[in-house]
Amino acid sequence: MKTSGSARAAKRRRYLLCPPRHFAVEYAINPWMDPARPVDPATALRQWNELRAVLLDLGHRVELISPVRGLPDMVFTANGATVVDGRVLVARFRHHQRAAEAEAHRRWFVAAGYRPVHTAGPVNEGEGDFLLAGPRILAATGFRTSRAAHREARRLLDRPVVTLTLVDPRFYHLDTALAVLDDDRIMYYPPAFAPASRHLLHLLYPRAILASEADAVAFGLNAVSDGRHVVLPAAARGLAGRLHAEGYVPVPVRMPELLKGGGGPKCCVLELRPARPSAVPVRLTTGTRIRDGTDRAGLRPRQSDRRRSVESSMTEEVRPMHRGNGTMTGRTALVTGSSRGLGLLIAGELADRGCRVMWCGREEPRDVPTQGRRRGQGAVPALSPSPRRPCRRRRRHAGRFEQEA
Numbered sequence: 001m002k003t004s005g006s007a008r009a010a011k012r013r014r015y016l017l018c019p020p021r022h023f024a025v026e027y028a029i030n031p032w033m034d035p036a037r038p039v040d041p042a043t044a045l046r047q048w049n050e051l052r053a054v055l056l057d058l059g060h061r062v063e064l065i066s067p068v069r070g071l072p073d074m075v076f077t078a079n080g081a082t083v084v085d086g087r088v089l090v091a092r093f094r095h096h097q098r099a100a101e102a103e104a105h106r107r108w109f110v111a112a113g114y115r116p117v118h119t120a121g122p123v124n125e126g127e128g129d130f131l132l133a134g135p136r137i138l139a140a141t142g143f144r145t146s147r148a149a150h151r152e153a154r155r156l157l158d159r160p161v162v163t164l165t166l167v168d169p170r171f172y173h174l175d176t177a178l179a180v181l182d183d184d185r186i187m188y189y190p191p192a193f194a195p196a197s198r199h200l201l202h203l204l205y206p207r208a209i210l211a212s213e214a215d216a217v218a219f220g221l222n223a224v225s226d227g228r229h230v231v232l233p234a235a236a237r238g239l240a241g242r243l244h245a246e247g248y249v250p251v252p253v254r255m256p257e258l259l260k261g262g263g264g265p266k267c268c269v270l271e272l273r274p275a276r277p278s279a280v281p282v283r284l285t286t287g288t289r290i291r292d293g294t295d296r297a298g299l300r301p302r303q304s305d306r307r308r309s310v311e312s313s314m315t316e317e318v319r320p321m322h323r324g325n326g327t328m329t330g331r332t333a334l335v336t337g338s339s340r341g342l343g344l345l346i347a348g349e350l351a352d353r354g355c356r357v358m359w360c361g362r363e364e365p366r367d368v369p370t371q372g373r374r375r376g377q378g379a380v381p382a383l384s385p386s387p388r389r390p391c392r393r394r395r396r397h398a399g400r401f402e403q404e405a
């Protein structure tokens with residue numbers, strides 16, 4: 001088959017898995033579960049071991065959480081939490097049968113040294129419904145996770161959250177209807193989503209791979225991607241072909257015993273994303289000097305003009321983050337010519353994104369106009385992002401700059 005994508009790069013991952021030692025179908029909380037149908041725990045364990053071996057063979061690290069007797073769905077660790085930048089948001093399950101899995105996960109994360117570890121207030125089924133896709137989190141509601149949990153995730157995980165609504169009960173979790181292949185590529189089954197969500201997905205991911213119904217019911221979207229290898233159920237043959245054509249390497253696994261619980265490979269895998277390294281320098285240079293943020297006639301530039309002139313001075317690396325409202329927490333920017341004018345404005349913008357900003361300029365460095373307050377002199381301390389209300393704060397920040405200029 002022709003390969004149209006460039007060579008894809010795999011990123012080494014760390015995953016949390018739970019051996020299905022107590023796996024059973026004793027209740028039905030999704031349409032795939034039928035307690036009258038027998039489940040063979042030995043077969044489930046063998047299939048799960050194969051999945052684990054595949055992940056290890058691909059070079060990933062696998063951590064294990066001990067299964068708890070009486071929690072037959074605990075093998076589906078994806079539902080236990082969402083971990084982004086080392087921050088843990090532990091689940092709160094919709095059904096009482098699974099409720100105690102949350103505490104088991106919380107204990108595991110605390111013992112493993114993760115900080116902070118928050119437990120969700122509203123119903124939140126972890127990575128079952130929250131998928132990190134590059135700078136943003138795609139989050140689902142409709143069957144399990146509540147909308148309020150999306151707002152909480154945005155605040156606690158400090159990433160923009162895109163809300164999607166699921167409408168087909170067979171695809172009750174986001175990870176049964178959509179898979180993230182790499183930072184800007186996804187595959188999904190459009191009919192699983194409400195029309196507005198489909199529209200949104202189309203706008204955000206015009207090059208997405210769309211799954212057929214046959215592949216979706218084979219749980220083909222319940223896939224684990226490292227950016228190059230995509231581990232997915234062997235029965236999803238159409239998707240495997242599409243992935244191959246796009247330069248990915250499909251890695252088929254067979255897990256029909258676990259499908260009796262309504263889960264596939266992705267449901268058994270929770271990604272543990274480490275804290276981002278701090279002080280990763282962002283190269284940034286200022287271009288045209290505008291004396292004080294006003295135009296030649298001394299008028300204040302409109303917000304859009306200001307944004308454009310700020311962007312024109314940024315390197316390619318920084319611009320998409322600025323445009324996409326991406327957070328820059330943990331990064332460090334050296335802004336040259338930043339004691340006044342455009343440089344000062346750029347520094348303020350970066351600080352607003354949570355960036356650590358270092359100044360240098362011809363004059364005595366002035367303060368970054370942020371949060372309407374003057375911050376310390378000289379080398380600028382870490383400036384915290386505005387996870388709660390970035391928009392309002394940005395507006396306030398811009399206004400204050402106008403006054404000071």
Ligand code: ARG
Pocket residue numbers: 029030033073076078079098127128173175176261262263264266267268
């Ligand atoms: N029986 C489990 C439930 O209904 C299956 C969970 C599957 N997990 C997932 N990430 N989709 O909750």
